[in-house]
Amino acid sequence: MLPAWNRAEHYRDLAEECRRLAKTSFSTQMRHRFWRMAEYYSTLAEAEGVEHASLRRLAASTAPTTVRPLKTNRPMQLI
Secondary structure (H helix, E strand, O other), X not given: OOOHHHHHHHHHHHXXXXXXXXXXXXXXXXXXXXXXXXXXXXXXXXXXXXXXXXXXXXXXXXXXXXOOOOOOOOOOOOO
């Protein structure tokens, strides 16, 4: 299975392709079908993007933002 970011990008690409097909279709029925598919893929891409963003926020909140040196009472030794 693709990671969330790749899935979102893949769905955006599919939506773009469906929009292109809708614009170039001769049949009204096919135009409407491709527009609906584009809307569906756009919704999926948006949902995957939100999921990815929330996972990124969660990872950022659990990761330390700064690293503090360990305090010791001994002087540092130079080698």
